[in-house]
Amino acid sequence: MNISEIKDLMAQFDQSSLREFSYRNAGEELSFSKNEAKAPAQTPAPVAVEKTQPVQIPAPAILPEEEKTPEVAEGELVESPLVGVAYLSPSPDKPAFVSVGDSVKKGQTLMIIEAMKVMNEVPAPRDGVITEILVSNEEVIEYGKGLVRIK
Numbered sequence: 678m679n680i681s682e683i684k685d686l687m688a689q690f691d692q693s694s695l696r697e698f699s700y701r702n703a704g705e706e707l708s709f710s711k712n713e714a715k716a717p718a719q720t721p722a723p724v725a726v727e728k729t730q731p732v733q734i735p736a737p738a739i740l741p742e743e744e745k746t747p748e749v750a751e752g753e754l755v756e757s758p759l760v761g762v763a764y765l766s767p768s769p770d771k772p773a774f775v776s777v778g779d780s781v782k783k784g785q786t787l788m789i790i791e792a793m794k795v796m797n798e799v800p801a802p803r804d805g806v807i808t809e810i811l812v813s814n815e816e817v818i819e820y821g822k823g824l825v826r827i828k
Contacts, residue, residue, distance in 0.1 A: 686700070697712065753827050762791045763789070778807065805827035
């Protein structure tokens, strides 16, 4: 392939909607890309460092309040069965399915998770009392994320 053919291909590629183009023929290889590529990271030149004595910085005193670990509500964690958007009520003008302190029965809807325009109900795995709600309305959640705790 000569230079004029390559220039012609480049001009046609530039005017097309293609993002990438590759050509191979008898040991010749040609590739074009309109995708932005990051420049390879350059290794910095070595810097001369003077040796100095280490400085001792006293550690801050730990106050008794800082030693406490955050309290975790009691109960079984109900995890998200899929990735999606959590809805705590059936519609914006309706009350939430459950609130902290509510008694629930096995199979009762705790919330809805929307995934690919499909509304999936999350049922209570057992009878109990809601001790904590770990997500907010319309929060995007991942698979396995804690949703609520039931005691």
